[in-house]
Amino acid sequence: MQTLKNSVILITGANRGIGQSLVKAALEKGAHKVYATCRDLSKMPDFGDERVVPLALDITNASQVANVLKATTDIQVLINNAGVLNAGTILNGERSTIEQDMEVNYYGTLNMMRAYATVLENNSPSRIINITSIVAYSPLPSIAGYAASKAALLSATYSVRIELAKKGVTVHAVNPGAIDTDMNKGSDWDMPSPDIVAQTILDKVENNELDIIPEEIGLGMYNAWKESPSKLAEMFHNMYHNN
Ligand SMILES: NC(=O)c1ccc[n+]([C@@H]2O[C@H](COP(=O)([O-])OP(=O)(O)OC[C@H]3O[C@@H](n4cnc5c(N)ncnc54)[C@H](OP(=O)(O)O)[C@@H]3O)[C@@H](O)[C@H]2O)c1
DSSP states (O other), X not given: OOSOTTOEEEESSTTSHHHHXXXXXXXXXXXXXXXXXXXXXXXXXXXXXXXXXEEEOOTTOHHHHHHHHHHOTTOSEEEEOOOOOOOBOTTTSOHHHHHHHIIIIIIIHHHHHHHHHHHHHHTOSEEEEEEOOGGGTSOOXXXXXXXXXXXXXXXXXXXXXXXXXXXXEEEEEEOOSOOSSGGGTTOOSOOOOHHHHHHHHHHHHHTTOSEEOOSHHHHHHHHHXXXXXXXXXXXXXXXXXXX
């Protein structure tokens, strides 16, 4: 499968932010059906398109994952977008919020990959698209629990990429820097809209790029990291101490 045209796609956290934009971008790509999932269906926007099938799904809830799986065994593309971000350092952050970041971003996404691996294999060629973050490469200390959860997710994404490589399932890691969503409320950075970023993500997926950095802020950070991991660490150190 090269393009997303006529494909059946499931997106988590589809009620707002990047997830909502990914639903719209998938429709524009000519998807046959989009399962738009979110925790609270009363918050799901009306996409005005009968190809959208809204479903309730909290990715940390094993029985909900199992029920949604039963109703969506026709998918070829799983987009693991749902995530949370809590502020706090490793030394002084609330332990409970560090655990919540891990529970949703890492274990929640693991739940989805483990539940859908066989379905995706059966429906191959197929794809898993995990939205991680540029902080998976290097932690920003003010959001250290989030960074650790995304580093864990990036590692798991790479493992699953190898596990499924011979089974017709392509596994993409999307590592954005900063996008203008609720997650970045209060930030004064000049950030791209989630609509633009979602289109870029799906363009790059169709182009078979495995590791996707969909916007300029993330690209700048990634290039610094590529030059030398300590360079990105120093950028984050400066941002942290300037706050
Ligand atoms: N914005 C950025 O700059 C940025 C950068 C790098 C990576 N990312 C990643 O991109 C993804 C989307 O972020 P966003 O910016 O669109 O954030 P957002 O606007 O805060 O949206 C987060 C989405 O995740 C959902 N969610 C949270 N916990 C969930 C759970 N347990 N089960 C199912 N859904 C859950 C939320 O649902 P509710 O409405 O019910 O809370 C919401 O739909 C996240 O994985 C985030 O880490 C974002």
